[in-house]
Amino acid sequence: MAASKMVMASLTAFRPLTCAASTSTSYPGRLAPYPPDLIKWVRREGGFVHEAVKIAQDSSFGLGLVASEEIPKGSELIVLPEHVPLRFGSLESEGGDGGLDSVLVNLARHVPEELWAMKLGLKLLQERAKTGSFWWPYISSLPETFNIPIFFPGEDIKNLQYAPLLYQVNKRCRFLLDFEQEVKCALENLKPNDHPFGGQAVDASSLGWAMSAVSSRAFRLYGKTLSGEINNDVPMMLPLIDMCNHSFKPNAIILQDQDDRDMKMLVKVVAETGIKQNDCLVLNYGCLNNDLFLLDYGFVIPSNPYDCIELKYDGALLDAASMAAGVSSPNFSAPSPWQKEILCQLKLDGEAPLLKVCLGGSELVEGRLLAALRVVLASDMETVQKHDLDKLKSISVEAPLGVANELAAFRTIIALCVIALGHFPTKIMEDESLLQKGVSDSTQLAIQFRIEKKSVIIDVMRDLTRRVKLLVSKETAIAQG
Numbered sequence: 001m002a003a004s005k006m007v008m009a010s011l012t013a014f015r016p017l018t019c020a021a022s023t024s025t026s027y028p029g030r031l032a033p034y035p036p037d038l039i040k041w042v043r044r045e046g047g048f049v050h051e052a053v054k055i056a057q058d059s060s061f062g063l064g065l066v067a068s069e070e071i072p073k074g075s076e077l078i079v080l081p082e083h084v085p086l087r088f089g090s091l092e093s094e095g096g097d098g099g100l101d102s103v104l105v106n107l108a109r110h111v112p113e114e115l116w117a118m119k120l121g122l123k124l125l126q127e128r129a130k131t132g133s134f135w136w137p138y139i140s141s142l143p144e145t146f147n148i149p150i151f152f153p154g155e156d157i158k159n160l161q162y163a164p165l166l167y168q169v170n171k172r173c174r175f176l177l178d179f180e181q182e183v184k185c186a187l188e189n190l191k192p193n194d195h196p197f198g199g200q201a202v203d204a205s206s207l208g209w210a211m212s213a214v215s216s217r218a219f220r221l222y223g224k225t226l227s228g229e230i231n232n233d234v235p236m237m238l239p240l241i242d243m244c245n246h247s248f249k250p251n252a253i254i255l256q257d258q259d260d261r262d263m264k265m266l267v268k269v270v271a272e273t274g275i276k277q278n279d280c281l282v283l284n285y286g287c288l289n290n291d292l293f294l295l296d297y298g299f300v301i302p303s304n305p306y307d308c309i310e311l312k313y314d315g316a317l318l319d320a321a322s323m324a325a326g327v328s329s330p331n332f333s334a335p336s337p338w339q340k341e342i343l344c345q346l347k348l349d350g351e352a353p354l355l356k357v358c359l360g361g362s363e364l365v366e367g368r369l370l371a372a373l374r375v376v377l378a379s380d381m382e383t384v385q386k387h388d389l390d391k392l393k394s395i396s397v398e399a400p401l402g403v404a405n406e407l408a409a410f411r412t413i414i415a416l417c418v419i420a421l422g423h424f425p426t427k428i429m430e431d432e433s434l435l436q437k438g439v440s441d442s443t444q445l446a447i448q449f450r451i452e453k454k455s456v457i458i459d460v461m462r463d464l465t466r467r468v469k470l471l472v473s474k475e476t477a478i479a480q481g
Contacts, residue, residue: 032140041137042240048079055243058280064245065281075271077252077281078241082264086127086135086237088120103186103196110182115175120218120235121210129197138239146212148298150176152442159446161424162453164310165291176204183207215296217242221256221267241269247282251275254283289361290452300448307456308360309420313348313369318412321419325411331376338381345389348372360456364463365413367393373409374401403475410464417461421454428454
């Protein structure tokens with residue numbers, strides 16, 4: 001039966017939209033105690049699932065997909081036909097009811113782009129509320145709860161100990177509370193047939209569940225937007241495919257294709273490597289830091305090569321760090337006009353500056369910060385102006401403004417790291433001791449997150465200390481030379 005017919009037939013029947021924070025130490029249950037067989041449903045809807053692909057418990061992430069036998073590289077693992085992915089555009093493209101759709105479309109306009117998951121979350125809530133929804137076999141298999149920071153107890157939000165993430169968590173929580181009121185206003189006085197959630201009240205908790213379900217499972221693919229334009233960044237929920245867990249070394253990849261028979265979209269998962277028996281099917285969710293993995297997915301990657309810490313470029317803070325590093329009379333708070341001009345080019349001064357800078361990750365030191373340190377710690381304008389900004393931003397270009405300048409820059413960053421570590425109220429050894437005592441899931445995640453952030457700072461310090469030693473030894477060799 002077509003999805004649109006299901007909608008028309010089920011306006012008076014609904015399923016409750018309740019949601020609670022996860023408190024157990026086991027994996028969360030599914031929305032339905034005994035959800036329909038998802039693999040059978042995908043096949044029944046014209047999709048393909050490799051005979052060796054099975055749903056099983058993954059010790060790291062909960063439910064996942066596992067190979068029951070060896071699968072050769074290049075094999076198609078899952079193929080979804082165009083009508084199976086769930087997307088917000090489905091509202092207009094699948095012949096849904098205009099009154100229902102216009103309410104959701106208008107609500108979606110109140111969602112900021114950075115919280116895009118809430119837009120698709122509205123569609124998910126609509127389908128969850130309906131008995132007989134085309135997507136119920138998929139939705140019923142979704143987790144009942146999500147162990148992510150917006151559902152953490154207040155004490156565990158504090159336990160994160162990292163201001164940039166605390167800001168994001170509080171921002172999302174404030175949005176959900178405000179959006180709850182907007183939704184209530186939009187649903188007031190609606191005729192029963194125009195109510196997108198079957199007459200049910202929608203609160204911040206159910207909105208948070210929907211946003212979390214989408215942010216943790218949706219993929220951004222090529223497709224049509226609500227306005228009918230073609231876009232290569234359309235969020236879609238991909239039944240079964242979204243049970244592939246994450247790895248930076250994936251054995252599978254998502255591809256989009258067209259059905260030769262009707263030219264409609266196909267979404268495929270293909271084996272990128274040979275997959276051994278009992279191996280989990282894993283995709284790369286992206287080169288993300290642990291902030292995004294925890295906020296959107298509810299896990300933390302140990303030794304994440306893309307994890308970093310955010311700092312604010314602040315003249316007074318850099319002066320203090322520089323003096324602690326032994327630099328005499330630093331002038332970060334009052335750069336000379338020619339230095340200020342370069343800082344403006346780096347977007348660290350002037351109108352609408354971008355003051356957030358990062359340490360760690362693939363760059364080790366964000367190029368803008370490194371260039372700023374090199375420039376402000378330099379005294380000779382002509383020497384600086386011989387180099388373009390790209391060279392000054394690159395840590396692989398060794399000492400472009402001289403060894404003494406480089407040593408001062410690196411030592412300032414090391415001192416900055418010491419200051420950043422001091423802002424955490426606990427040390428790594430204390431955190432590890434707490435984990436050994438046994439704590440709740442949310443407390444464990446918060447502690448693991450802050451351990452990784454502190455480890456990033458320590459790794460940056462170690463790397464820069466090694467570079468300082470090399471520069472000092474080269475300087476000594478030249479002096480003795």
